[in-house]
Structures are given as C-alpha cells and as structure tokens.
Amino acid sequence: MSQDLESQLRAALRPIAPSATFEKRLIACVTDDPQHSQPKANRVGGAGWRSRARWLPVAAAACVLIGVGLQNRLQVRRERENGLEARRQVVEALRVTSQKLDLAYEIVKSQSSSFTDENPGV
Amino acid sequence: MNEAVRQFTDHELALARNGDAQALTALVLAHQRSVYSLALRMLGTRDLAEDLAQDVFMQLNRNLKSIESREHLAFWLRKVTAFRAIDQLRQRARLATHLKSDTHADHYNDADTCDPLLQRHLKLLLEELSPAARAVVLLRYQEDLDPVDIARTLEMPINTVKSHLKRSLEFMRQKTPGARSSRGEDETL
Numbered sequence: 156m157s158q159d160l161e162s163q164l165r166a167a168l169r170p171i172a173p174s175a176t177f178e179k180r181l182i183a184c185v186t187d188d189p190q191h192s193q194p195k196a197n198r199v200g201g202a203g204w205r206s207r208a209r210w211l212p213v214a215a216a217a218c219v220l221i222g223v224g225l226q227n228r229l230q231v232r233r234e235r236e237n238g239l240e241a242r243r244q245v246v247e248a249l250r251v252t253s254q255k256l257d258l259a260y261e262i263v264k265s266q267s268s269s270f271t272d273e274n275p276g277v
Numbered sequence: 278m279n280e281a282v283r284q285f286t287d288h289e290l291a292l293a294r295n296g297d298a299q300a301l302t303a304l305v306l307a308h309q310r311s312v313y314s315l316a317l318r319m320l321g322t323r324d325l326a327e328d329l330a331q332d333v334f335m336q337l338n339r340n341l342k343s344i345e346s347r348e349h350l351a352f353w354l355r356k357v358t359a360f361r362a363i364d365q366l367r368q369r370a371r372l373a374t375h376l377k378s379d380t381h382a383d384h385y386n387d388a389d390t391c392d393p394l395l396q397r398h399l400k401l402l403l404e405e406l407s408p409a410a411r412a413v414v415l416l417r418y419q420e421d422l423d424p425v426d427i428a429r430t431l432e433m434p435i436n437t438v439k440s441h442l443k444r445s446l447e448f449m450r451q452k453t454p455g456a457r458s459s460r461g462e463d464e465t466l
Contacts, residue, residue, distance in 0.1 A: 160449055160450055160453060161418070161446070163399065164399060166395075167395060167399045168314075168399075168419040169419070170310040170313075170314040171313065172313075173313040173326075173327065173330065174323075178306075178309060180331075181331055182305050182306075184331060184334070185302075185304075185335065186302060188335065188338055
C-alpha cells in the first residue's frame with residue numbers, strides 16, 4: 156500500500172478476461188444473430204436467459220390477471236344480456252295483460268249498455 | 278483496450294458490417310475484455326456483467342452500420358457499457374435492492390492481476406462511489422482515457438469529470454492506509 160494510489164489503481168483495474176464458456180456463448184450469440192434480426196429470439200442460454208427468467212413469474216402473473224379480467228368482463232356482459240331479455244319479457248307480459256284488460260273492459264261496457272237499452276226505467 | 282483496437286483491423290470492421298462471422302468473432306475477441314471488465318467493475322457480479330456485455334454486443338451487432346472506425350467502435354462500446362451500467366445501478370438504488378458485497382456470493386476474483394487483498398480493498402472502495410464517479414474512475418484507470426475523452430464518452434462537462442476524479446481519489450486515499458498521491462496525476466487534474 157505504500158505505492159501511489161494511481162499506480163495501484165492501474166494495476167488493480169487491468170481488464171479481466173471473461174470465462175471461456177461466456178466467450179464461446181457470446182461469439183455464438185453475436186455470429187448467429189443476423190444484424191437486423193430480432194435479437195431477443197436468438198439469444199442463447201446463460202446470462203441472457205437468466206435475465207429473461209427473472210421476468211417469467213411476472214409474465215405468468217400478468218397472463219393470469221388478464222385471463223381473470225376477461226372472464227369477469229364476459230360474465231358481466233352475459234348478465235347484462237340476461238337482464239335485458241328478462242326486461243323484454245316483462246314488457247311483453249304487461250302488453251298482453253293490458254290487451255286482455257282492454258278486451259274485458261269492452262265486453263263489460265257493451266253488456267252494460269245493452270242492459271240499459273232493454274230496461275230503460277232502471 | 279488500445280492493444281485490442283490495434284488487433285482489430287479496418288478491413289475486419291468492414292467485413293463485420295456485412296455480417297462476416299469471422300470478422301464478428303475477431304471483433305468480440307478484441308473488445309470483450311474491456312466491455313466485460315467495465316461491466317463487472319461497475320455492477321460487481323459476474324452474472325450481471327455477462328448479461329450486460331452480451332446486451333452491449335448484441336446492440337452493437339444491430340448498429341454496426343453506424344460505426345465509422347475502430348476508434349469509434351471502442352468509443353461506442355465504452356459509452357454504451359458505461360451508460361447501461363449506470364442506468365442499472367441507479368435503477369437498483371431506486372428499487373432499494375442494492376446488493377452489498379458482503380451479502381453477494383458471486384464475487385469476482387481477479388487474482389492474476391495483482392495482490393488479491395489490494396484488489397478486494399479497491400473493489401470495495403469502488404463500490405462505495407456513485408455510479409457516475411465509478412464510471413469515471415474505471416475509464417481513467419482501466420481504460421486509460423484522459424479526462425477529455427472521459428467527458429466525451431460520458432457526455433459530461435470536463436470539470437465534472439475532473440471533480441469526480443479528484444473527489445474519488447481523495448476518498449480512496451483516506452480509506453487506503455499508506456497511499457500517496459502521484460504528482461503526475463494531480464497535474465492532469
């Protein structure tokens with residue numbers, strides 16, 4: 156430690172050779188990858204794979220969340236359609252009931268008018 | 278680094294631009310030590326350094342057409358490696374998952390360069406520097422760039438580079454028993 160710090164730093168910070176396996180992988184990776192192709196698809200094994208693997212659980216969780224969300228949305232849509240159908244049926248029932256009541260009213264009205272014609276003193 | 282640049286010829290660069298596999302291999306062999314060492318000393322672990330070095334070379338492969346010369350190639354590699362490493366360190370700091378050396382099993386051991394104790398001591402001191410200061414120190418003492426080239430590489434004002442160097446060296450001197458300053462270095466700052 157008695158040398159000057161700059162010399163010590165220069166000695167300590169000489170470039171380090173990467174491992175032979177990494178060197179092979181890197182060369183394979185660079186030479187196999189056409190310059191304008193999609194690099195992610197061509198990355199092979201090792202370090203690149205490790206970084207992608209870290210995102211796999213996140214991607215899986217995102218897929219599950221998206222699936223659940225879609226299913227939920229479909230269910231809501233289905234329930235809304237069922238509700239609309241029920242409403243349509245209720246309106247139809249009310250319409251039919253109303254027609255029947257009108258008919259009954261007409262019959263009662265015609266019977267009561269014929270009764271007063273036959274019995275004018277009543 | 279300079280030796281590596283001399284080994285890689287302009288002719289090989291032209292071939293590499295056209296996707297020649299042998300030229301690309303020569304390019305990787307010529308520059309991998311510099312890129313890997315810079316990444317390793319910035320990030321502190323082999324895994325992260327390998328990831329970063331691979332990403333840098335893949336990015337280079339896609340941008341080879343824009344590389345004008347061997348000097349530009351070396352400049353581009355240093356710049357992209359340093360910027361990506363600084364980004365990663367800042368992101369790590371933001372996520373508060375800074376991996377302290379003592380808790381990380383994947384220490385690099387560069388026993389073939391110098392005293393392993395000194396190596397470890399300086400590595401720990403380097404890790405205490407800010408990402409930008411660390412990049413400046415590495416470009417100065419690993420890549421042997423002068424402050425003007427460091428400023429150009431890191432897109433910093435020259436005075437900021439000098440200030441980083443001065444403060445980093447002072448910090449390291451204080452933490453290194455028996456360390457003396459070099460008159461020549463002080464003159465460059």
